[in-house]
Amino acid sequence: MTGQKMIEIEPQMLADLTAIFGAERLAAMRERLRDPDAIMTPDALSAMKACSLSFSRTLLDKMVEERWQIRCRNIEVDREGNGFAVYDLTVGRHSFSLIVRACWDGEEKPGRRMDRTADFIASLTRHRADDALIARELAAMAIPHWGGRTDAASYGWTAANRSQRFFEHAVERLEHGEQPDLDELAQGGGYVIRNAGFYGNGRAGAASWAGIEDDHPFAVPYHMDLFLVYMWREIGLDFVDAIAAARSPRAARLSPSSRRYIGVGNSSGLGMTCALVRWPQWVNVWCLTRELALAYAKTAPSSSVHAKLPQLQDRLARAIRYYREVAGPTHGLTSHEVLADDLERLLSQLHVWSEGPEGLSWAILCEHAENSLGGDGLEQLHAFLIDLYPEATGPMRRLVSPAMRQTRRLDPHMTVGALRRLMAKTYGWVLRVDRSTPERCWHFWYHSEEAGEQRRGERHIDPGVEFETFVDVVGAVQLLAQHLEKREDDELVARYLLAHPDDAYIVSRIQFMAGKPYGEIRGNLVDRDFLPIKVIRFFLSIFGFESGAPRSIAWVRGVLLQGAPSPAEIAQGEMRDWLMPVKPVSEPAE
Numbered sequence: 279m280t281g282q283k284m285i286e287i288e289p290q291m292l293a294d295l296t297a298i299f300g301a302e303r304l305a306a307m308r309e310r311l312r313d314p315d316a317i318m319t320p321d322a323l324s325a326m327k328a329c330s331l332s333f334s335r336t337l338l339d340k341m342v343e344e345r346w347q348i349r350c351r352n353i354e355v356d357r358e359g360n361g362f363a364v365y366d367l368t369v370g371r372h373s374f375s376l377i378v379r380a381c382w383d384g385e386e387k388p389g390r391r392m393d394r395t396a397d398f399i400a401s402l403t404r405h406r407a408d409d410a411l412i413a414r415e416l417a418a419m420a421i422p423h424w425g426g427r428t429d430a431a432s433y434g435w436t437a438a439n440r441s442q443r444f445f446e447h448a449v450e451r452l453e454h455g456e457q458p459d460l461d462e463l464a465q466g467g468g469y470v471i472r473n474a475g476f477y478g479n480g481r482a483g484a485a486s487w488a489g490i491e492d493d494h495p496f497a498v499p500y501h502m503d504l505f506l507v508y509m510w511r512e513i514g515l516d517f518v519d520a521i522a523a524a525r526s527p528r529a530a531r532l533s534p535s536s537r538r539y540i541g542v543g544n545s546s547g548l549g550m551t552c553a554l555v556r557w558p559q560w561v562n563v564w565c566l567t568r569e570l571a572l573a574y575a576k577t578a579p580s581s582s583v584h585a586k587l588p589q590l591q592d593r594l595a596r597a598i599r600y601y602r603e604v605a606g607p608t609h610g611l612t613s614h615e616v617l618a619d620d621l622e623r624l625l626s627q628l629h630v631w632s633e634g635p636e637g638l639s640w641a642i643l644c645e646h647a648e649n650s651l652g653g654d655g656l657e658q659l660h661a662f663l664i665d666l667y668p669e670a671t672g673p674m675r676r677l678v679s680p681a682m683r684q685t686r687r688l689d690p691h692m693t694v695g696a697l698r699r700l701m702a703k704t705y706g707w708v709l710r711v712d713r714s715t716p717e718r719c720w721h722f723w724y725h726s727e728e729a730g731e732q733r734r735g736e737r738h739i740d741p742g743v744e745f746e747t748f749v750d751v752v753g754a755v756q757l758l759a760q761h762l763e764k765r766e767d768d769e770l771v772a773r774y775l776l777a778h779p780d781d782a783y784i785v786s787r788i789q790f791m792a793g794k795p796y797g798e799i800r801g802n803l804v805d806r807d808f809l810p811i812k813v814i815r816f817f818l819s820i821f822g823f824e825s826g827a828p829r830s831i832a833w834v835r836g837v838l839l840q841g842a843p844s845p846a847e848i849a850q851g852e853m854r855d856w857l858m859p860v861k862p863v864s865e866p867a868e
Contacts, residue, residue: 285311287566288793291681295570298673303577310573310641315707318565318800320808323816324611325653327824329661330671331567331678333500334822337508338842340501342853344369348509348845351375353516357524358382359397359440362416363513366406369495375407376400376506378513379419386442387474394423396437396474398513402506403432404485424477430485433502434478438471438510441543445470445518448532448540452522455530460539460861464603467825467837471514472543473507499560499682504821511542511839534844535862541840547833549732550817551810552723554799555749558787562797563681564820567674569796574670575663576641583638586666587628593662593857594625600824600858604837610811610828612654620655665857688786694774695767697785701759704791707800708755720806723747734810734832750804754784824858 285308287295295304316322328335347368355361359382367374378400387396401415411431418426419435428435440446444466448458463470479487487502496502515537522529532540554561598618606614624647631643640663647656664671692700702709713719716738724745726733737743748754758781765774775782791797799813811828818826818836826836841859843852 284308285314285795286793287795291566291677291793294677295674299574299670303574306577307570307573310576311569312572314795315800317569318796318798320799320801320803320812322653323799324812325657326568326816326819327654327658327661328819328822329568329571329664330668331564331571331664331675332820332822333498334504334507334838334842336498336675337501337504338839338848339853340495340498341505341848342843342851344495345849345851346495346845347849348512350516353520355380355517355520355524357521359517359521361520363516364407364412365509365513372495373406375403375405375412376509377403377407377412377415377419379416380517381420382440387439397440398438398471398510398517400436400438400506400509400513401428401432402434402436402478402502404430424482427483429483432478432484433487433496434476434481434484436476436478436506436510437474438514438542439474440514441466441470441472445514448518449522449525452518452530452532453525455528457530457533457536458540460536463540464861465605467541467543467827467835468539468604468840469511469514469541469543469837470518471510472545472835473510473838476503476506478502498679500821507542507544508839508842511540511842512845514542515540537844538841538856539859539862541837541842543835543837544818544823545829545833545835546814546818547731548723548734548810548814550814551803552732552747552749554813554817555751555803557682558791558797559684559686559794560682561799562791562794563678565796566794567671567678568664571664571667571671571674572660575667576639576644578640578667580638583640584632587632587638589666590662591625591628593665594621594628596860597658597662597858598622598625599860603861604825605827606825607827610809610831611815611826612652614825616652617654617658620651621658624651624655624659684790686786686790688771688782689789690770690772690775692771692789693767694762694765694769694771697771697788698762698767700792701755701788704795705755705788705798708752709759711752711756711802713753713756713802717806718802719750719753719804721804721808723749737804748783751784751787751798752802753804755788757781758784758788 299307349366351364351366353361353363359380361380363378365376367376378398380398382397399419401419403411415428415432418428420426444463447462448470451458478484490497496505515532519531598621601614601618604614627646631646632638644659647659720737721734722737722743723732723734724742724747732747735742761778761781771785775785802808810832811834814834815826818834821838823836823838826834828834841856843854843856
């Protein structure tokens, strides 16, 4: 990868990175940054894997470092699973409560917003909840079809559903004094409960997140959302224990190893595609920090490579077992079987590589892997190399939040000539996309009033194109290029926009993306052949999902936080190596 054109980085980010790594090391890292044309396509993005920069990982690191205190204050449930629970969280001077309502109607729910019901609903309160607030929130959450209201005492409501077959399997086994069959749970994804979303930031009257101060435990984007996902895992396991106990006085409790192995499920759909397009600065900082962390590993000295090689071998061996045990994609994405085979091949090649004439270098290993592995195997290797160097990922984490909060502004003083040059530099890939046939602009996204979320229609068949959600970056840039053909170079953008006001958004986006090389998905997202699961799987890797299986071309179901530390471990500041847990040896019932 050396010898390529230097990847541009925004001045403020460049200054921050120089302060972290020093000018010499950063220059070496920048030479190793991969070309956006190669890694920002939907196919390439779908192969990306969770790493230590993923939000669930940064959250768990923060929770352990700060020793968050999570306590179940009360849980009351009948033998069917109806009841409530209250959890308290203490982080330094901050205190919160999570009030949970459980109601089981006997029907499994896919978790769509349009269903307007859920097996569990919970409210995250801004302060420790007293009895009056608990009673009020439980009553409000009991109103059918999400008809209740909260207020600024709550950050919002979150929901979850049973994975009924596996939830009931766990309860029945415990009821009879036995532990769940982890082989069976693994084939179902490795979870008993699925996250169904978080509805906060003013929804239903909840507090606005704009009031969260910089030193707040949930100040980092997505940390509040993912903390609630973590809590759904704990809530699901606690309710499994409680329901089994309600059915039989001789019921067993989940063993510590079973609790560690079981994760939490999540389903993600078309709306993630829209979010990735809407917030390109988020995509850029996620990808840039990951690529920089990988480049740091690739520029590590031979002594470091030699010292960390056993750790990489251990991680590969565990990943091979994990991918062979947990059910994965059957279509659209690389299967776990293929990925495990690739990693097995890589593990067997490590000894030969380490004895080679080139000397020990992660960069050389990656070059070998690029020629011998599929995209998913290569990106899994990259993720493991990133994880080997917390001295690089740790300092970079603090750069993510400010970069995500950047706002877009139109510069009316730019000339048309400067805008053309910027387009050629940053969006040259767009101008090469073929849009000459109807198939190349086949789809459109829209917000479904009935479903309450994004849907995708066929432009030449379905009604509602006039309500299209902006996804078509390629079309907008190409149209702008056509409009600019007849304008003079010295004309100001302000004057041009008087004639073409609808182009103001795409002009400001092009200006905004200067110095953000990894911000745009380099593909035609309205093409007839585009598979949304490709970019959905990428988004899930940012959150920290290690396993995901498409349910259709537009919907991915995955598992998160398998093996994650328990509340007791977090409170004690214990961070074991919890990633990609393999099925534990059977333990006696408790």
